[in-house]
Amino acid sequence: MVWAILSLLVENKPGILFKVTHLFRSKNFNIDSISVGVTQNPEFSKITITTIGDEKQIAQIVKQLDKMIDTIEVKQLDEKKTVYRELVIFRIKLSKASDSMEISNIANAFGAKIHDARKDSIMLELTATPDQINNLQELLKPYEILDIARTGVAALQRAGD
Amino acid sequence: MQTMSGAKALIKALEKQGVKEIFGLPGGANLPMYDELFKSNIRHILVRHEQSAAHMADGFGRVSRRAGVCFATSGPGATNIVTGLATAQADSAPMVAITGQVPLSMIGRDAFQESDIIGIANPIVKYSYQPTTAAEIPEVVKKGFYIAETGRPGAVLIDIPKDVQQNDAEIPFPDEVKIRGYHPWSDPDVVAIEKAISLLLSSTRPVILAGGGVIISSAFAELQSIAELLMIPVVSTFKGKGAFPENHPLSLGPIGMHGHAEANKIMSEADCVLAIGTRFSDRSVGRFDEFERNLKIIHLDVDPAEIGKNQSASVAVVGDVKASLRIFLRLLAQKALKKSEQNVWLQHVTEVKDYWRANLKLHPGELTAAKILRKLREVMPAESIVTTEVGQHQMWASLFYDVIHPGTFFSSTGLGTMGWGFPAAIGAKAARPDLPVVDIAGDGSFNMTENSLATAVLENLPVIVFLVNNYTLGMVAQWQRTFYDRRMIGVDQKHCPDYVKLAESYGAQGIRVGSLDELGHAIKAGLKSDVATVIDIPIDPEEDVLPFVAPGTSLKDMILPS
Numbered sequence: 001m002v003w004a005i006l007s008l009l010v011e012n013k014p015g016i017l018f019k020v021t022h023l024f025r026s027k028n029f030n031i032d033s034i035s036v037g038v039t040q041n042p043e044f045s046k047i048t049i050t051t052i053g054d055e056k057q058i059a060q061i062v063k064q065l066d067k068m069i070d071t072i073e074v075k076q077l078d079e080k081k082t083v084y085r086e087l088v089i090f091r092i093k094l095s096k097a098s099d100s101m102e103i104s105n106i107a108n109a110f111g112a113k114i115h116d117a118r119k120d121s122i123m124l125e126l127t128a129t130p131d132q133i134n135n136l137q138e139l140l141k142p143y144e145i146l147d148i149a150r151t152g153v154a155a156l157q158r159a160g161d
Numbered sequence: 162m163q164t165m166s167g168a169k170a171l172i173k174a175l176e177k178q179g180v181k182e183i184f185g186l187p188g189g190a191n192l193p194m195y196d197e198l199f200k201s202n203i204r205h206i207l208v209r210h211e212q213s214a215a216h217m218a219d220g221f222g223r224v225s226r227r228a229g230v231c232f233a234t235s236g237p238g239a240t241n242i243v244t245g246l247a248t249a250q251a252d253s254a255p256m257v258a259i260t261g262q263v264p265l266s267m268i269g270r271d272a273f274q275e276s277d278i279i280g281i282a283n284p285i286v287k288y289s290y291q292p293t294t295a296a297e298i299p300e301v302v303k304k305g306f307y308i309a310e311t312g313r314p315g316a317v318l319i320d321i322p323k324d325v326q327q328n329d330a331e332i333p334f335p336d337e338v339k340i341r342g343y344h345p346w347s348d349p350d351v352v353a354i355e356k357a358i359s360l361l362l363s364s365t366r367p368v369i370l371a372g373g374g375v376i377i378s379s380a381f382a383e384l385q386s387i388a389e390l391l392m393i394p395v396v397s398t399f400k401g402k403g404a405f406p407e408n409h410p411l412s413l414g415p416i417g418m419h420g421h422a423e424a425n426k427i428m429s430e431a432d433c434v435l436a437i438g439t440r441f442s443d444r445s446v447g448r449f450d451e452f453e454r455n456l457k458i459i460h461l462d463v464d465p466a467e468i469g470k471n472q473s474a475s476v477a478v479v480g481d482v483k484a485s486l487r488i489f490l491r492l493l494a495q496k497a498l499k500k501s502e503q504n505v506w507l508q509h510v511t512e513v514k515d516y517w518r519a520n521l522k523l524h525p526g527e528l529t530a531a532k533i534l535r536k537l538r539e540v541m542p543a544e545s546i547v548t549t550e551v552g553q554h555q556m557w558a559s560l561f562y563d564v565i566h567p568g569t570f571f572s573s574t575g576l577g578t579m580g581w582g583f584p585a586a587i588g589a590k591a592a593r594p595d596l597p598v599v600d601i602a603g604d605g606s607f608n609m610t611e612n613s614l615a616t617a618v619l620e621n622l623p624v625i626v627f628l629v630n631n632y633t634l635g636m637v638a639q640w641q642r643t644f645y646d647r648r649m650i651g652v653d654q655k656h657c658p659d660y661v662k663l664a665e666s667y668g669a670q671g672i673r674v675g676s677l678d679e680l681g682h683a684i685k686a687g688l689k690s691d692v693a694t695v696i697d698i699p700i701d702p703e704e705d706v707l708p709f710v711a712p713g714t715s716l717k718d719m720i721l722p723s
């Protein structure tokens with residue numbers, strides 16, 4: 001099984017995201033994460049999808065996406081040649097007096113920002129790779145995670161690669 | 162640019178597209194377009210159920226290779242065509258369906274007769290679009306036809322809100338359309354074709370597997386030249402039945418679940434298969450893993466996503482199969498080929514074929530499937546068009562009705578839609594009024610869309626319904642006999658309706674036959690008739706289709722007649 005980052009350039013028209021996600025459903029593939037946004041050209045949107053599958057399955061889903069009439073370009077990005085990031089926001093419960101300090105230390109170690117610090121809870125924001133986010137989440141587990149929001153991966157291939 | 166309503170723009174755009182007939186049924190949400198249709202020279206063919214409109218458009222499209230067009234109103238009209246869209250798409254048939262929709266301002270409010278047909282149909286069409294301004298309509302229509310007819314053809318749905326049909330606008334009619342994300346063809350890779358040729362020539366037990374793609378791209382002559390030049394036996398998928406003349410000495414007929422014994426035998430002995438325009442459906446190859454074993458596959462297809470989807474290929478050539486086969490032939494001609502007519506493999510193939518054809522055990526009795534279908538073949542002119550329904554009769558047609566003129570046999574092979582064949586035959590007749598058209602039907606299937614008799618009679622589209630009547634949902638009954646220890650449930654159709662009276666009540670001709678002679682006369686009467694003819698042919702309800710490859714098993718393990 002491999003983890004793949006797919007980058008799709010699509011027509012910026014209503015209903016396209018539905019068609020893309022539906023393709024995954026109808027072919028019985030899973031979407032790990034998805035992010036969408038308009039590009040520098042308002043006629044196009046970029047959709048970044050991460051998915052897990054064997055190589056044959058990934059090759060097939062790339063072909064099926066490519067075949068879609070509203071997709072202009074479909075690329076499987078090489079992880080090593082790509083900048084890929086995800087944004088996460090956690091709300092953590094503060095139960096003991098020491099929690100706040102400990103969580104700040106963890107946040108600092110990850111380069112996460114602190115928001116909305118209150119007496120009984122605190123918010124952390126991090127932009128990082130999904131792995132780093134998972135690591136942070138692991139470390140936060142001993143404290144109670146009250147809420148979490150992840151954006152899905154956005155990715156761009158490095159110039160020259 | 163002219164100012165006109167969206168509905169008028171639609172009809173004008175269809176006229177510019179060369180549309181001459183539309184199959185449909187009106188309602189509130191598509192009345193503006195019907196009113197414009199009234200003023201145009203396009204022929205409207207009224208159906209009694211929208212499912213049949215879609216199947217007629219599908220049949221028209223498969224025969225003419227131009228998209229057939231159907232109209233339906235919003236809500237229930239639109240949902241009634243869903244089976245037709247899925248059927249056409251599953252068999253890569255070109256079709257454009259145009260539905261009315263509630264006005265834009267009502268969408269999303271659960272308005273009367275509102276359904277999100279775009280959302281419902283998305284996974285079963287090649288493309289769907291809902292224009293939101295009248296000015297867009299001609300461009301959408303042009304794109305729709307282009308998408309439906311090119312590359313791997315398919316079904317396109319255009320859903321037009323009622324106010325968009327009614328609104329006046331300055332309407333441009335583009336001569337050309339650009340679709341950035343759609344590239345229906347790529348040029349076949351010559352190097353890959355060279356590799357394919359060497360692989361094929363180095364094999365000792367080669368077979369050509371012809372799929373529906375050969376029929377879609379009309380690559381009949383190219384296929385036949387290659388087969389004859391290299392003296393390679395030809396099997397087909399069921400969808401590819403009739404891609405190669407079935408009375409040709411190199412022809413073995415369809416492989417698969419209900420394939421010919423000799424075709425399945427030879428297929429499972431082959432060491433190299435030249436697969437042309439096929440998606441390797443499970444019905445054709447049985448178990449994928451078994452099929453691949455010891456077999457080099459050369460796969461030619463217009464759709465790149467088919468390469469490696471079900472079956473991995475040793476060599477793949479993406480491109481229109483006719484274009485690919487032409488290059489194939491050109492490169493072959495440059496090679497000095499040794500005459501291979503007398504090779505061991507071909508001798509073996511002929512022996513296997515002769516053995517199975519001679520030893521085919523048939524059901525005893527006068528009106529048996531084999532006899533009646535061979536009679537049909539004998540009496541019908543060679544170039545006749547055949548459609549089928551779905552069930553045992555369909556598989557008997559596969560086994561006992563030889564297609565002589567390539568590309569004259571059509572069936573719902575992808576979705577397997579009962580009720581497809583009769584309306585599709587009517588659509589085929591509309592496309593080719595000069596040719597005899599016959600629907601090989603089962604009683605259960607015919608029962609599903611028999612109300613299309615009204616259309617056939619009133620619209621003067623005389624087709625023959627060759628009703629292989631076992632008074633049962635025969636194929637299901639056969640599975641219950643074979644796999645469920647004869648626990649028969651939900652299959653008995655008794656003697657209801659009386660199909661002769663039914664035909665007569667619509668003003669069609671109904672003939673029941675009791676012998677092969679009578680059958681011959683009835684077919685001739687059908688050929689001469691200027692109304693549709695239903696020939697009711699009672700057969701033994703217990704007759705099975707054999708050979709049979711049970712689901713999930715491989716071709717070599719087929720069940721043979723005992």
Ligand SMILES: Cc1ncc(C[n+]2csc(CCOP(=O)(O)OP(=O)(O)O)c2C)c(N)n1
Pocket residue numbers: 550551552553554555577578579580602603604605606607629631633634635636637
């Ligand atoms: C719309 C639809 N419903 C159900 C089926 C499942 N099915 C496949 S074959 C068959 C029986 C067909 O009966 P009939 O048309 O009488 O043909 P026969 O097998 O008797 O020749 C059924 C119910 C189907 N293919 N299509």
